[in-house]
Each structure stands twice: as C-alpha cells, then as structure tokens.
Amino acid sequence: MEKSVSYGSIASSQSLPPSGSRPPSTGSGGSSASSSVSEQSVYHKADTVMSSESVSSADFSSDFRVLRDGNKLAQMEEAPLLPGESMKDMAKDVTYICPFIGTVRGTLTVTNYRLYFKSLEREPPFILDVPLGVISRVEKIGGASSRGENSYGLEIFSKDIRTIRFAHKQEGHTRRSIFENLMKYAFPTSNNLTLFAYDYKEIFPENGWKVYDPITEYKRMGLPNESWTLSRINEHYELCDTYPTILVVPENVPEDELKKVAAFRSRGRLPVLSWIHPESQATVTRCSQPLVGMSGKRSKDDEKFLQIIMDSNAQSHKIFIFDARPSVNAVANKAKGGGYESEDAYQNAELVFLDIHNIHVMRESLRKLKEIVYPNIEESHWLSNLESTHWLEHIKLILAGALRIADKVESGKTSVVVHCSDGWDRTAQLTSLSMIMLDSYYRTIKGFEVLIEKEWLSFGHRFQLRVGHGDRNHTDADRSPVFLQFIDCVWQMTRQFPTAFEFNEFFLITILDHLYSCLFGTFLLNSEQQRINEGLQKTTISLWAYVNSQLEEFINPLYVNYSNHVLYPVASMRHLELWIGYYIRWNPRMRPQEPIHQRYKELLAKRTELQKKVEELQREFSNRSASSSEKAGSPPRSITPEQTVV
Numbered sequence: 001m002e003k004s005v006s007y008g009s010i011a012s013s014q015s016l017p018p019s020g021s022r023p024p025s026t027g028s029g030g031s032s033a034s035s036s037v038s039e040q041s042v043y044h045k046a047d048t049v050m051s052s053e054s055v056s057s058a059d060f061s062s063d064f065r066v067l068r069d070g071n072k073l074a075q076m077e078e079a080p081l082l083p084g085e086s087m088k089d090m091a092k093d094v095t096y097i098c099p100f101i102g103t104v105r106g107t108l109t110v111t112n113y114r115l116y117f118k119s120l121e122r123e124p125p126f127i128l129d130v131p132l133g134v135i136s137r138v139e140k141i142g143g144a145s146s147r148g149e150n151s152y153g154l155e156i157f158s159k160d161i162r163t164i165r166f167a168h169k170q171e172g173h174t175r176r177s178i179f180e181n182l183m184k185y186a187f188p189t190s191n192n193l194t195l196f197a198y199d200y201k202e203i204f205p206e207n208g209w210k211v212y213d214p215i216t217e218y219k220r221m222g223l224p225n226e227s228w229t230l231s232r233i234n235e236h237y238e239l240c241d242t243y244p245t246i247l248v249v250p251e252n253v254p255e256d257e258l259k260k261v262a263a264f265r266s267r268g269r270l271p272v273l274s275w276i277h278p279e280s281q282a283t284v285t286r287c288s289q290p291l292v293g294m295s296g297k298r299s300k301d302d303e304k305f306l307q308i309i310m311d312s313n314a315q316s317h318k319i320f321i322f323d324a325r326p327s328v329n330a331v332a333n334k335a336k337g338g339g340y341e342s343e344d345a346y347q348n349a350e351l352v353f354l355d356i357h358n359i360h361v362m363r364e365s366l367r368k369l370k371e372i373v374y375p376n377i378e379e380s381h382w383l384s385n386l387e388s389t390h391w392l393e394h395i396k397l398i399l400a401g402a403l404r405i406a407d408k409v410e411s412g413k414t415s416v417v418v419h420c421s422d423g424w425d426r427t428a429q430l431t432s433l434s435m436i437m438l439d440s441y442y443r444t445i446k447g448f449e450v451l452i453e454k455e456w457l458s459f460g461h462r463f464q465l466r467v468g469h470g471d472r473n474h475t476d477a478d479r480s481p482v483f484l485q486f487i488d489c490v491w492q493m494t495r496q497f498p499t500a501f502e503f504n505e506f507f508l509i510t511i512l513d514h515l516y517s518c519l520f521g522t523f524l525l526n527s528e529q530q531r532i533n534e535g536l537q538k539t540t541i542s543l544w545a546y547v548n549s550q551l552e553e554f555i556n557p558l559y560v561n562y563s564n565h566v567l568y569p570v571a572s573m574r575h576l577e578l579w580i581g582y583y584i585r586w587n588p589r590m591r592p593q594e595p596i597h598q599r600y601k602e603l604l605a606k607r608t609e610l611q612k613k614v615e616e617l618q619r620e621f622s623n624r625s626a627s628s629s630e631k632a633g634s635p636p637r638s639i640t641p642e643q644t645v646v
Contacts, residue, residue: 004562004564004565004566005410005565005566005567005568006497006500006565006566006567006568007568007570008286008496008497008568008570008575010569014019018186027638035183036451042220052630054445060451078090078107078109078116079109079111079114079116079118079129081111082113082171082202082519083200083201083202084196084199084201085111085112085113085114085196085200085486086111086112087109087110087111088110088112088181088185089109089110089178089181090107090108090109090167091107091108091172091174091175091177091178092107092174093105093107093169093172094107094117094166094167094174094283095150095153095166095167095168096108096117096119096126096128096154096164096165096166096167097150097165097167097373099155099375099376099590100587100588101475101588102118103150104117104119104122104126105119105120105121105160105475106118106119106120106126107120108166108178110132110178110181110182110185111184111185112132112196112199113131113132113185113196113200113518113519114129114130114131114132115129115130115132115135115156115164116128116129116130116180117129117166117330118625127554128164129333130156130158130164131513131516131517131518131519132182132185132196132322132518133186133188133195133196133469133516133518133519134158134159134160134466134513134516134517134519135156135157135158135159135182135186135187136157136158136159137156137157137472137474138154138155138156138157138179138182138183138186139154139155139157140153140154140155140175140179141153141154141155141165141167144170147352149167149394150167151167152168152169152170152175153165153167153168153175154166154167154168154175154178154179154182156182157474159369159467159468159516160512160513160516161373161374161583161584161586162374162586163374163375166178168179181182183472184314186470186472187470187471187472188470188585189470189471190470190472190473191471193470195469195470195518195520195524196518196519197519197520197524197540197541198521198523198539198540200520200541200548201541201542202541204541204545204546204548204549205549206544206545206548206549207542207544207545208522208541208542208545208546208547208548209537209542209545210518211377211446211449211450211453211542211544211548212242212449212450212453212454212458214246214458215230215246215452217450217454218230218246218248220441220470221275221276221278222276222278223248223273223276224248224251225281226251227250227251227278227281227312228248228249228250228251228273228312229248229249229250229251230246230247230248230281231246231247231249231255231258232245232246233246233247233249233255233258233259234246234247237528237529239258239259239262239268239270240262240267240268240269240270241268241527241529242267242268242269242424242459242460242526242527242529243268243269243272243459243460243528244458244459244528244582245273245460245500245528246452247274248273249270249273250305250312251307251312253305253308254410257304257305260299260301260302261299261301261302261305263299264290264291264299264301264302265287265288265289265291265302266288266289266290266291266338266421266422266423267288267422267423269286269287269288269422269423269424269460270287270305271285271286271287271305271306271309271417272285272287273285274286274418274431274435274454274455275431275434275435275439277409277410277413277438278506280313280315280316280409280412280413281312281313281314281315282313282315282316282408282409282412282413282416283309283312283313283409283415283416284405284409284415284418284431284432284434284438285309285415285416285417285418286372286417286418286423286427286428286434286459287417287418287419287423287427288419288420288421288422288423288424288427289323289330289333289338289339289340289419289420289421289422289423290302290338290339290340290341291337291338291339292334292338292339292340292341292342293334293337293338293339294334294335296339298342298344298345298634303345303347306319306341306346306349307323307346307347307348308348309415309417310348310415312415313413313414313415315413315414316412316413316414316415317348318348318349318350318414319342319346319348319350319414319415319416319417320340320350320352320408320412320414320415320416320417321349321350321351321352321416321417321419322347322354322401322404322405322416322417322418322419322430323340323341323351323352323353323354323419323420324354324356324401324418324419324420324426324427324429325353325354325355325356325358325421325426325429326353326355326356326357326426327355327418327560329357329358330353333421337441338421347633349626352404353416354397354400354401354404354426354430355397355398356394356397356398356420356426356429356430357394358421359425359466359478359480359482360477360480362392362394362481362482362485363478363479363480363481365389365390365391365394366391366481366484368388368389368390368391369386369389369391369583372385372386372388372389373501373578373583373584373587374584374586374587377584377589379585386578391578392573392576392577392578393573394485394533395485395488395489395492395576396571396572396573396576398426398429398430398433398485398486398489399433399489399492399493399569399571399576400524400571401430402429402433402434402437402489403429403431403434403437403569403571405418405431405434406434406437406438406566406568407568409434409438410438410566416428418431418434423459424459424460424461424462425466425480426482428455428456428459428461428482428486429482429485429486429489431455432451432452432455432456432486433486433489433493434449434491435451435455436451436490436493436567437493437566437567437568437569439567440500440561440562440563440564440565443500443502443567444502444561445502445503445507445547445548445551445554445555448507448621449505449544449547451547452511456483456486457522457523457528458528460526460527460528461482461483461526462478462526462527463483463515463523463524463525463526464524464525464526465478465479465526466478466480466481466482466483467479467483467515467516469516469518469523469524469525470518483515484512484515487508487511487512488579488582490508491505491508491571491579491582492576492577492579493567493569493578494508494556496567496569496570496575497560497567497569498556499556499558499559499560500559500560500562500565500567501556501559502554502555502556502559502561503554503556504554504555504556504597504600505581506553506554506597507547507553507554508582509581509582509585510547510554510642511543512582514543514546520540520541520542520543520545520546521536521537521539521540521541521542522542522543522544523543524536524540552601552604553597555600555604556600557600557603557604557607558603612640
C-alpha cells in the first residue's frame with residue numbers, strides 16, 4: 001500500500017494554553033479567578049499505602065471522582081495531601097508577591113511533595129500549588145536590617161520558567177524554617193532522602209509500566225525478519241550499560257563481531273535498529289560517534305557492520321550517516337578520542353552534518369528565553385529579543401534534521417545511521433521525531449508513550465542528569481533542556497498538522513510538568529539498567545497510569561486516523577512560533593478568554609453523538625435495501641457500510 005504524504009500547513013487558530021482540568025499538583029497560579037481551587041485537579045486521600053497494580057474500573061471511578069472534587073478543597077486552609085504526602089511546615093501571614101496581580105496575603109505550607117500557598121482574603125481563594133521537583137534553587141531576600149514592605153523573604157527559581165517570591169514578617173521568624181524545609185525536601189537526593197515518587201502510592205486502573213514491551217513493539221514493525229534479529233547479547237548490560245537488554249541487529253553477525261563494533265563506538269553504543277520501513281525495508285539505526293581519534297583509527301568490523309546494514313535494504317546501494325553535530329564540533333571531538341566516519345573508509349556511505357548545537361548552548365538559550373518571557377514581556381522589542389535567544393533557531397535545526405532523515409528513508413528508500421557524540425541526546429531527538437513523521441502509530445497517545453519509553457528511556461537519555469531531579473546543584477553543566485526541545489518540536493508539528501495527532505496540547509504540557517514533578521517514576525534515573533537495579537517499576541507509579549486513566553482529557557477532537565500517512569513539516573523560521581501555551585502560560589494576560597480545553601471536550605462529545613447517528617442511518621439504509629431486495633424477489637445485495645469519520 002502506498003503511503004500518502006502531508007506537507008506542513010499552519011493552523012489558523014492562535015496558540016492557547018489549556019485550562020480546566022489539571023494533572024495532580026503540577027503547579028498553578030495567576031489571577032485569583034483562574035487560580036481558584038475548583039480549576040485544580042488535586043488529589044486528597046488518607047495517607048495509606050496502596051498498590052499501583054491494576055484494579056477494577058468500578059473501584060477506581062467512584063474513588064477518583066472524590067479525589068478530583070476541587071470545590072471541597074476550597075474550604076481547607078491546609079494543603080490537600082496525596083497518599084504518602086505529609087506536611088512538614090506551615091507559615092501564616094505570608095505575602096506572595098505576584099508580578100501580575102500584586103501582593104496576596106495567605107498561608108504557606110511545605111510538604112514532602114509540594115509548596116502550597118492559599119490566600120486569606122480573596123474569594124474564590126487564590127491557590128499556588130507547586131511540586132517541589134520543579135524548584136531549581138531557593139534564595140533568601142533581605143536580612144535583619146532590611147527596611148521597607150516586602151523586602152524580607154524568599155525567592156524561588158523554578159525549572160518551568162517561573163520565579164516565585166514570598167515576603168515574610170521578620171518578627172515571626174518563619175522564613176528560616178520554611179527555607180530549611182524547602183532546601184531539604186526540594187532537593188532530597190542532596191540530603192540523602194528519597195524522591196517523593198517512591199512514597200506516592202495512588203491507585204489507578206492500569207499499570208502504566210506495561211505500556212511498552214520491546215518484543216511487542218518490534219513485532220508490530222515486522223521484526224525479526226530475514227535481515228534483522230532480536231539479540232539478547234546485552235541481557236546483563238555487559239555490552240553497553242546504557243542500552244536496553246533487547247537489541248535489534250543484523251542477522252548472522254557473530255557476538256564477537258558485535259563486541260568489536262561496540263568497542264569502536266563511544267560508550268559501547270553500537271549501531272542498532274530503531275525503525276524499519278514496512279515496504280522498502282529501509283531502516284533508521286542509532287549509535288554513538290566512532291572512536292577515530294587524532295590518528296584516524298579504523299575498525300574493519302565497524303565498516304563491515306555498516307555495510308551489512310546497507311545491504312539489508314535491497315532497494316538502495318547507499319547509506320546515509322547523519323551526524324547531529326556541527327562539523328567543527330565533530331572535528332574537535334577527535335582530540336578527545338572521538339570523531340566521525342570517513343567516507344573513504346566507509347564505502348557507499350555519505351556523511352551529513354546537521355549543525356545542532358550541544359547541551360551547553362541549549363541550556364544558555366533557554367536561560368535567555370526565560371529572561372524575556374517571565375515575568376514581563378517587553379512589547380516594543382519582543383521579536384528582536386526572541387531572536388536573540390536563538391531558541392526557535394535551535395528548534396528549526398532539530399526539526400530540519402529529522403525531516404532530512406525521514407525524507408531519505410521514505411522518498412529515497414535509503415537506510416540511515418544517526419548519531420551525535422554519545423548518542424543519547426540529539427540522537428534521541430532526531431530518531432524519535434523522524435519516526436513520528438514516518439509512522440502514524442507514534443502520533444497516537446499509546447504510540448507516543450511507547451516512543452518515549454523506547455527511544456528516550458530504554459536507550460539511555462540521562463534524565464536524572466539533564467533535569468537534576470532532587471539535586472540542589474543548579475549550576476551543574478550536565479543540565480540541559482534536551483527533552484523539552486523534543487516536546488516543543490512535536491508541538492510545532494501539531495500546529496502544522498492539527499488533525500494528524502490523537503493527543504492535544506494539554507497532553508504534551510502534562511508530560512513536561514511531570515518531567516520535573518517527581519510524582520511518578522517514569523523519568524527518574526539515567527538508564528534502563530539503573531531503573532531495573534532500583535526496582536523502579538515495583539516502588540513507583542508510571543506517568544502513563546495517570547494519563548491512561550483519563551484519556552478524555554488528552555484527546556484531540558480534530559484527530560483523523562490516517563494510516564500510512566507521512567508528515568513533512570515545514571522547518572522554516574517563517575512557520576515556527578514560540579509555544580505560548582507552555583512558556584508564557586503563567587502570565588494571566590496570555591490566557592484565552594474561553595477555556596479551550598473545555599471546548600475540546602464539547603467537540604468530542606458532539607463528534608461521538610454524530611458518529612452514532614451516522615451508524616444508525618447506515619443500519620437503517622442496510623435494512624431498507626435488504627427489504628426492497630426481498631420484495632423484488634431478488635437475492636439481497638450485500639452492503640458493507642463505509643467507515644465514516646465525522
């Protein structure tokens with residue numbers, strides 16, 4: 001079956017943040033109206049330990065409705081507590097200094113999971129509910145000699161763009177206690193404590209850890225086949241400690257040769273299959289840089305291995321090697337023992353540099369973006385300020401690189417090898433984005449969850465180091481918004497193809513919020529091996545258990561399921577835009593006048609209603625046709641109802 005191709009087109013609707021239902025305690029705040037507790041979906045249950053295994057939907061649904069009854073929480077002064085959450089400190093008569101609505105007096109509570117502020121004099125009450133996991137650093141403002149209103153307190157810098165400021169009264173001596181508890185529970189790993197995800201014991205109807213099974217996913221792709229096999233050479237993580245246990249490698253390559261190839265690749269990350277085209281058998285394989293060094297070392301085994309990968313695709317006598325780095329960086333890596341493939345050594349291979357910068361450049365770009373979007377936006381210089389951050393330029397290069405990979409595989413029917421330096425940052429961005437373009441399955445909610453589990457988690461993106469879960473060292477050079485950029489690129493694609501994705505913007509924001517929250521175990525640690533050793537699946541809950549328990553929140557009402565449909569987004573600065581719904585969502589002036597999320601739900605309900613009417617009419621038509629045929633004395637004509645999508 002031929003695939004159809006969609007080229008990028010820009011949706012006409014303005015970029016808007018979702019409103020209404022929120023995931024559990026992912027942080028909120030803004031105007032008093034939009035921050036009422038009724039708009040928050042926060043859990044409140046007794047501190048009892050419960051299993052994360054599957055339970056019946058009947059047991060779940062009634063319990064879950066009680067948990068999400070936000071109106072009852074409005075009557076409480078203290079923070080609502082999750083199972084496993086406990087209050088650690090409370091300070092009354094604290095002033096929240098909001099950059100948008102001014103000062104708000106209220107009560108500040110710190111638990112082992114969140115910072116919770118509730119106003120005293122506003123109706124409906126102003127609520128600020130911030131998971132401690134999003135806190136990057138905490139600083140004291142003013143000293144004993146400070147004079148003036150609100151000059152003595154705390155300033156909290158977060159990983160989700162915001163800066164939060166509280167003023168304390170000196171005579172109350174509450175600042176020190178709040179500061180100490182924030183430093184202790186916001187950075188548990190720095191204090192030899194466990195992250196809250198290990199204490200959280202909510203009950204969900206589905207075990208989210210079972211969403212991804214590698215053998216099932218490779219079987220969906222038609223693997224193993226005559227050219228590719230599922231290898232367990234890494235079953236004990238001895239070949240590569242940052243790769244998964246099951247690898248797809250070319251058929252009939254001895255294990256000794258696989259070990260030699262791994263020895264010639266940085267961190268032992270040899271080329272393994274990520275995706276295979278169902279018709280042409282062209283493949284996307286991923287790896288790390290070759291250990292060429294200044295002397296220009298070669299490996300006959302590595303060269304032969306890439307030749308075998310090329311030969312497994314009979315439709316092409318060439319293979320493309322996409323190096324995510326700028327060429328100057330790749331050359332510089334030779335001095336550190338790394339480097340890139342020489343076209344002289346690798347026959348029939350073409351090397352392409354994609355000019356995507358390293359983690360340090362991306363971290364600095366995000367820092368600049370934060371400066372211009374929070375708390376105030378300088379209208380007169382907005383476009384020039386945005387350009388100076390280079391953020392959209394980086395997004396463009398990542399999208400453009402993934403587009404080139406997808407085009408070579410789909411249009412060129414050519415196999416590709418993708419790597420950066422170590423193969424766990426830019427490589428994951430490129431393989432996963434190109435797979436979304438090539439395979440409509442990854443544009444569904446379940447498929448997207450599988451994609452993250454496979455290309456990011458199992459293949460060793462270092463979430464712990466890049467995000468800094470529970471670590472107070474905010475200046476760590478390993479921090480970088482690599483995964484954030486990937487989600488941003490996906491959002492850009494949803495803007496250009498508004499009917500191609502089953503999930504909505506709220507789904508993407510929920511994933512990012514829980515990237516930092518430390519409520520779920522999904523994004524903890526750096527590799528599959530570490531998660532297995534920690535027993536993460538037994539001691540924490542998967543984010544997908546939460547997401548899949550309320551899919552109606554995350555469905556895109558405009559979604560049309562076109563299988564075998566390839567997306568070619570436009571990777572041009574003219575067609576990219578800043579994601580207002582994420583980066584500037586804390587500014588109440590940027591919020592929609594109407595709740596878009598609620599409109600989506602209404603559209604979904606209307607679509608379901610219309611679909612039922614269509615099915616009823618089709619049945620009625622079939623019955624009438626059968627009746628007419630019988631009356632005419634002729635045998636009834638078989639009518640197959642067409643699949644109608646509203």
